[in-house]
Amino acid sequence: MSTFTPSSLRRRALAAAGTAAVLAVTLAACGSSGSSMPGMDHGTHPSAASSTGSTPGMNHDSMAGMDHGSMGDGLVDAEDGYTLTSTATELPTGKDTTYAFRITGPDGKPVTSFAVDQTKRLHFYAIRSDLTGFQHLHPTMAPDGTWTADLAALTPGTWRAYASFTPDTGTGEDRDFVLSRTVTVPGTAQATPLPAPTTSTEADGYTITVKGIPMVGMAHPMTVTISKDGKPVTDLQPYLDTYAHLTAFHEGDQAFAHLHPETKVNRDNGGPDLAFQAMLPKPGNWRLFLQFQTGGRLHTAALTLRVG
Structure with a gap:
């Protein structure tokens, strides 16, 4: 910490x-996690x-x-x-x-x-x-x-x-x-359609579920829950001084937003629930990228949220 x-x-x-x-949420890709998420x-x-989460430095x-x-x-x-x-x-x-x-x-x-x-x-x-x-x-x-x-x-x-x-x-x-x-x-660019909005996704055998959809112009509680094989995950390790790193990008203009959990870091005992206060500044689809670490390995998950 x-x-x-x-x-x-x-x-x-x-x-x-x-x-x-205005700031928001994401699920980011940092490091080589081996995630099978397309795109x-x-x-x-x-x-x-x-990896150790012990780097000193002020936040x-x-x-x-x-x-x-x-x-x-x-x-x-x-x-x-x-x-x-x-x-x-x-x-x-x-x-x-x-x-x-x-x-x-x-x-x-x-x-x-x-x-x-x-x-x-x-x-x-x-x-x-x-x-x-x-x-x-x-x-x-x-x-x-x-x-x-x-x-x-x-x-x-x-x-x-x-x-x-x-x-x-x-x-x-x-x-x-x-x-x-x-x-x-350079080259022939082939656009990949944005995956449909959802509140759950999988990465590296982990299931990530989002509860509480952010609303435009107001802070709104949001919880990310991580499980594996149907069981809650409680061994999240600190990564960048927190239990998750999230980044979000707005469909169309690529507007950027970022936040991290308010959940306090307690060694390698994070999860399964990570609490956020999220505010996304624009309506529409946002692509969220979530990073979290277990056993010294960084995992990345992604999903699309619709903000009305």
């Missing part, structure tokens, strides 16, 4: 002031620190179970002087590749100081326009501020790359940003 310093507590207080905002790509293996999340209200929907590459820059407009088809980028500040210089959020200084996401092939990665940063994300093989089409971060200095200090850019993967 995170250790809180006066600085991290100050960050929480600042973030809490903006939590009346999903799991990126790289979790780090040893992530400045706003309120328990709700993510940062100031993030916006992630559909712009620049906000309040901070810009996601990259020379990459095209990535190769069908093979592992890297995506290099920088975050520049209001002074036009690369930002190199970032606050730790869920044990990481920056979270990177990639998803195709039809909401398939999702990857959640934790890139590395060079001294000059260049980040490198190691992407698993991409299929042809238009992809959107997101960077989620909090500057640790400057005018954006303590503020959470999600910025994104699109990139093309």
Whole structure:
């Protein structure tokens, strides 16, 4: 669990002031989980620190179970002087590749100081326009501020790359940003229809059930229950300082939302129920990606929720 310093507590207080905002749910793909869910790509293996869940570092999340209200929907590459820059407009088809980028500040210089959020200084996401092939990665940063994300093989089409971060200095200090850019993967793109809305799905032999559908414009309780072979799962391990990591994307415009459970972490004894306060900002279909860890292995599940 995170250790809180006066600085991290100050960050929480600042973030809490903006939590009346829009943010949501997902079920993400980070690391290679071996999940059989179609249209999903799991990126790289979790780090040893992530696997143990014991990485020290402050977590400045706003309120328990709700993510940062100031993030916006992630559909712009620049906000309040901070810009996601990259020379990459095209990535190769069908093979592992890297995506290099920088975050520049209001002074036009690369930002190199970032606050730790869920044990990481920056979270990177990639998803195709039809909401398939999702990857959640934790890139590395060079001294000059260049980040490198190691992407698993991409299929042809238009992809959107997101960077989620909090500057640790400057005018954006303590503020959470999600910025994104699109990139093309050449070839004949074949769109995959979004799976129909449902409240239950399976991954790696686990059954994931969602109760309490989020409603537009208001926080709404939502519970994710995990079971296996008809029995409740009670051995969830911490992953990124929590028992689950969820990311959601809106059908059509790829608007981004993210939250994590308000359930307190108690060693390797998580589950079967994970409680959330979810608010999705737009009506329509949202594709949710859920990550959770058992026995040192990261699992990923995905489902579609309809928000009216």
